[in-house]
Amino acid sequence: MKTLKAIFSLIVFSFSLIACAQAKDVIIKTTKLSDNIYMLEGRGGNIGVSVGEDGVIMIDSQFAPLSDKIIATIKKLSDKDIKFLVNTHHHGDHTGGNGNISKLGTQIIAHDNVRKWVKANAKQSDKSLPIITFNDKLSIHING
Template identity: 50%
Template structure:
């Protein structure tokens, strides 16, 4: 497969619209987590793969122009074909390779809202996102949960409600004690919560709480972006989110406006440097929480 170049865009465009950037050459790296599970990184969401006796179970697939590189990296790990692909949500940096992989015979699964979102035009942060072609859509969808039983591994794909979007799933490898959280976890940084397509701060916190109930001190956690994590880090992350949600709710209760919360750096003061120095700034995250809580009323 060979793919056309596209225009380089900002980091915001990469995450919110799923647009591929070629400002620099993208290299795909792999990190071995267990004997059969790996995390691949390149540009876009973290990819998870489980290598079975007869084929590969894959989680997310980044952007279409990277498919050749991604499949080449997988071939360095195993000569088994990719058989199954789960999309953790609908954003293009996690689903962009769907059409390419489907042409190779890969069977694609997702929560039902993922297919719905991909099937229609969307507006994200004021930008238009065209519907994906039919060839890129998941073939099998579910509403709540589904199980895969591959060799000696049981894999639970579980929907979490209104977290990063309205179609997020966690993928839990029960026997290997590994959980892929998709974009319901941006390890070490403020998360992007896509309110326009069903995300919410309350759902995001609840999603993390669900993983914390499943995890133990030995669980390996694959976030949607950045580095492999663990239960202790996730607990700290949840505490940060709960604290900021509480502060913004207090501001709402006091009748403060969107602009007042947006400008109030005291809300995020002790978290700004550590969590804000990446994709979502402290100011942007205050605004996201405000909008999410205001929408509840």
């Protein structure tokens, strides 16, 4: 049983190393959808970004190793702070960068269940947790 656990751990660790190495090759592509709405593509789920006078709101954070590239891309779109990060669900390609984005003072918002799943994920730190959660309704009024 110990051998099986060791093999499984080695496989998971190897995939993590491969993912980090591949992050260097990822280019964050920006698609302008309207005057202040953008879609960012990298590896994994897409990111929505709204920029405007009130600041920046982003939807999902992709994987942690891509955070620096994502932040740099957003800084090209706006010199305003990222005020809010909204997670659509708990998968790593949507929440993996939460901890890095929260270091900027960004408020993370998600459904109650997303917080539970992120908290249950041993790879995520407490900095990755949504601090504003909701159950069935939430309105965010920003950038018109």
